[in-house]
Amino acid sequence: xxxxxxxxxxxxxxxxxxxxxxxxxxxxxxxxxxxxxxxxxxxxxxxxxxxxxxxxxxxxxxxxxxxxxxxxxxxxxxxxxxxx
Numbered sequence: 241x242x243x244x245x246x247x248x249x250x251x252x253x254x255x256x257x258x259x260x261x262x263x264x265x266x267x268x269x270x271x272x273x274x275x276x277x278x279x280x281x282x283x284x285x286x287x288x289x290x291x292x293x294x295x296x297x298x299x300x301x302x303x304x305x306x307x308x309x310x311x312x313x314x315x316x317x318x319x320x321x322x323x324x
Contacts, residue, residue, distance in 0.1 A: 250307040251320065256297045257287065265290050265297040265319060267305060291318040 254269035270285045290303070291311050297303055297319060306320035 252288070252305045252317075253323065254288070254303065254305065256299055256301045256303055259292075259295070259297055259299055263292055263295060264315065265292045265303070267303055267317075267319075269305070288317050289314045291315050293318075297322065 252267075252269045254267040256265050257268045258266040266287050267290050268285050268287050270283055272281055273284055274281050288305060289312075290305050291308070302323040304320045304323060305317045307316065308318045310316050311318070
């Protein structure tokens with residue numbers, strides 16, 4: 241009998257930039273990349289629509305996101321926990 245494989249859950253950390261929608265928060269996740277040729281570091285950011293069931297997130301808070309099943313056309317993430 242094969243042993244159960246461990247499921248990998250994708251998690252990201254970002255800043256809440258909008259809470260205008262009901263049960264949805266937009267979270268900006270910043271990453272730092274390095275140019276291959278010159279070695280210069282630069283910042284790249286991406287915004288994710290996240291499910292926030294109880295509208296707990298406030299503007300400017302740091303939140304941890306967790307990948308989940310598709311909830312709507314754009315929402316594929318949910319708020320796992322608030323860090324600050």
